[in-house]
Amino acid sequence: METIRQAKKDDLARIAEMQVLNYRLYFYPIIQNDEYFFGELQVPEAMKQYEPVLNNIYVYDDGVVKGFIKIDGTYIARLYVEPALHNASIGSKLLEYAIREHNADHLWALEKNINAIRFYKRHGFQVTEEKKLEPGTTEYLVLLRRDS
Numbered sequence: 001m002e003t004i005r006q007a008k009k010d011d012l013a014r015i016a017e018m019q020v021l022n023y024r025l026y027f028y029p030i031i032q033n034d035e036y037f038f039g040e041l042q043v044p045e046a047m048k049q050y051e052p053v054l055n056n057i058y059v060y061d062d063g064v065v066k067g068f069i070k071i072d073g074t075y076i077a078r079l080y081v082e083p084a085l086h087n088a089s090i091g092s093k094l095l096e097y098a099i100r101e102h103n104a105d106h107l108w109a110l111e112k113n114i115n116a117i118r119f120y121k122r123h124g125f126q127v128t129e130e131k132k133l134e135p136g137t138t139e140y141l142v143l144l145r146r147d148s
Helices: 009-031 034-040 043-056 090-102 114-122
Strands: 003-006 057-061 065-072 075-081 106-110 125-133 140-146
Touching (some): 009 034, 009 043, 009 057, 057 090, 065 090, 075 090, 106 114, 114 125
Antiparallel strands (some): 057 065, 065 075, 125 140
């Protein structure tokens, strides 16, 4: 049975693993920083980052945690799905949950991550004119907003 529930400490390794895999698969081709992606970006370090904010993280769990979303107020701070399970509606379910239960209405995405931007647009988010640099890179993030 599929469920979206608040994350628990036992979920930290899966959450961190999904972030690391997604970063390497989808962000490395854009940013190409070996030191960060294959040095600093490690599961144990990512686990430490998420532990203090578990109350803001929700996981898709159907017996195995297959995706997660981090919500800060109405801001979607993270949304990752196990890469092998992309296009299985898990991301859509997590995003719809955030919209329905938390009135989520904005997020930042890498400007060159056109697949992610296309996904968010399908769910009612629109790219705004607002941009900012991804820290430590020359790549831009774009703000996407959803009308209430």
